[in-house]
Amino acid sequence: MTEESRPKQLTERLRRLSWQTLLPGVAVLADYQTARLRTDLLAGASVAAVAIPASLGMAQLAGVPATAGLYATLLPLVGYALFTSSRHVVVGPDGTTSALVAITLTPLAAGDASRYAALAGLLAIMVGVILLAAGALRLGFMADFLSKPVLIGYINGTALTIIASQLGKILGVKITASRFFPVLAELVRELDQVHWATVALSTVVLVLLLAARRWAPTVPAALLVVVAADAASKLFHFSDHGIAVIGHVARGLPHLGLPHAGLKDVSTLVLPAGGMALIAFCDTMATARTYAVKHRYEVAGEREMTGIGAADLLAGLSQAFPVSSSGSRTAVAEAAGGGSQVVGLTVAALVALVAGVATPLIQPLPTAVLGAVVVAAAVNQLSARGVVRLRKVHDTEAALAVAAMLAVLTLGVLGGLAVAVLLSIGVFVYRSIRPHDAVLGAVEDVDGYHDIEVHRGAETVPGLIVYRFDASLFFPNVPFFLDRVRTLVAEAGHGLRWLMVDVEAVTYLDATAIDALNTLYRELAAVHARLTVARAKQPIRTVFDSSGITALLGADSFFPTVRTGVEAFRQQEFDAD
Incomplete structure (x- = not known):
């Protein structure tokens, strides 16, 4: 050329x-x-x-x-x-x-x-x-x-x-x-x-x-x-x-x-x-x-x-x-x-x-x-x-x-x-307000943690609730999130030690969601239970850090996978015994 x-x-x-x-x-x-x-x-x-x-x-x-x-x-x-x-x-x-x-x-x-x-x-x-x-x-x-x-x-x-x-x-x-x-x-x-x-x-x-x-x-x-x-x-x-x-x-x-x-x-x-x-x-x-x-x-x-x-x-x-x-x-x-x-x-x-x-x-x-x-x-x-x-x-x-x-x-x-x-x-509004969610458990010979409603043989850990929320958490669905978690906590009774929220599907958090997590932390603390988080993506971790949630829960309350969180819970229970 x-x-x-x-x-x-x-x-x-x-x-x-x-x-x-x-x-x-x-x-x-x-x-x-x-x-x-x-x-x-x-x-x-x-x-x-x-x-x-x-x-x-x-x-x-x-x-x-x-x-x-x-x-x-x-x-x-x-x-x-x-x-x-x-x-x-x-x-x-x-x-x-x-x-x-x-x-x-x-x-x-x-x-x-x-x-x-x-x-x-x-x-x-x-x-x-x-x-x-x-x-x-x-x-x-x-x-x-x-x-x-x-x-x-x-x-x-x-x-x-x-x-x-x-x-x-x-x-x-x-x-x-x-x-x-x-x-x-x-x-x-x-x-x-x-x-x-x-x-x-x-x-x-x-x-x-x-x-x-x-x-x-x-x-x-x-x-x-x-x-x-x-x-x-x-x-x-x-x-x-x-x-x-x-x-x-x-x-x-x-x-x-x-x-x-x-x-x-x-x-x-x-x-x-x-x-x-x-x-x-x-x-x-x-x-x-x-x-x-x-x-x-x-x-x-x-x-x-x-x-x-x-x-x-x-x-x-x-x-x-x-x-x-x-x-x-x-x-x-x-x-x-x-x-x-x-x-x-x-x-x-x-x-x-x-x-x-x-x-x-x-x-x-x-x-x-x-x-x-x-x-x-x-x-x-x-x-x-x-x-x-x-x-x-x-x-x-x-x-x-x-x-x-x-x-x-x-x-x-x-x-x-x-x-x-x-x-x-x-x-769209209904599914945003009422998204899918699940309580997770371990399934024998299957990697990862899965919905206990789908896998009837899934095993949960006594004292631990692993709860997955399959949508962004913001003002329209925050009441649904709190109601579901409160129901699970009430059903667990006095034996509950940890509530682990799997937030892998959560891609957005607003101010209402942050307030809800603060409220949930206080309610769990009142019954001597701990709020932890698993699988938070980096943008969500950034929101947690800037909003004070990380400082409130403690950096050791965040886990890269559900499995590591479950192992940390079991180790804590073992040390307590």
Whole structure:
């Protein structure tokens, strides 16, 4: 290497590092394996076949022009692809955010369509800015409060909700309810209104899609079915036979710019935007983690937060409305074999083509076909086996999954997500307050000291209690620690000489814990018993030294292992005799 080439090479490395830092999705794409390009392109086409008509329906639900639905499926996908760490999530307008847009903006717009559209764009920009700021502040750890059981339950509940939301289209019945059980109840009342031609079409499409998934998984079935149904509808005039179709959609690409809104509108929308930002992130992260676990790779909370923030920001700047992850489109992408951001970029390109020149082509597409495609994708999201596996770990794990699923079905995706987060936090708090602990004893022919509840033959030493606390000791669990130790001391009676606390699992002590140890020392001294400590790591020893616990107990009360502590106790008892 010449001296002249080194500065150039260094500059090139810095340039690449800068792009990878600012746009982490680019770094992922840089390592893209071209061998899977064909699969991802076909998966993108399959998703587009669902996303294009679905986006029109979401626009109608949100109360904005149909073209805004296409725009919400265009640039947001590009923005998300640049930042995401997920290989499977597809973003776009979804039922939850669309419904929240309508609920939030209808009273503010007062029937003014242009003001409504401007507020929708502003709301999307504010959601994006909030998420981008949270990502910059590295608040992605918030997703860590979604445990695996809760994620499984949430995804199952969402899949069932998606299926229920499409039943009206599949059966040709107008359903006004949005939650799972009300939809079923309304459907039962409207059974006499079922349109049998629509049912027949939906059944054929659904059977073809499920059969292809089972016996020809590499075939882009959703794309082929949608194209065939669109052509058949145009050829045989399905709409003349009472089968609902998409209908007219205006052509044109979005113009980038800020919506016409004022500072007063910003202050009015702060709280709704904050709530929608939290919902969008949690929903996206829940979906991203589910597919990441299934396909064995990692996703980063900050990247997902930044990715969905960029998607919402671009949605607002392109005359659209807030977006989030789409469970149905992500399921379609995975079912078609998609496994990279190329899928989303392909969808964006096809949506741009359709929005610019080809909207007349989708007008004859039956809405029942769209419903069948979404249902087939949602079926693939269901995971009864996941719940069964959780039960093999622990009944409470399976119960958490079922509770999260029922929350989604009962309260809707929004309420269910809130319950899912609360359940995860509740489990974390409970296990922090009530951690595992054990009284230890020696087991014949087994090295070390073990839980006497697990090893029934474990032998304890008369006059000595070896107690292990399997968590950090701090203010929420200090009462539990003291109660457990006091119970053991009371059960031991007057014969107790030592209480040895095994703190190997204790990685943190706070001031409340130090006060508790001082209290425990005095209580044991009152019954002529000694408090000793085994297996304290260096950071914990440092806390003991600085807080005065070492001086209080005496340096000879600390032992590197339980075995050395037990031997010291036996030696003391022998010397006393």
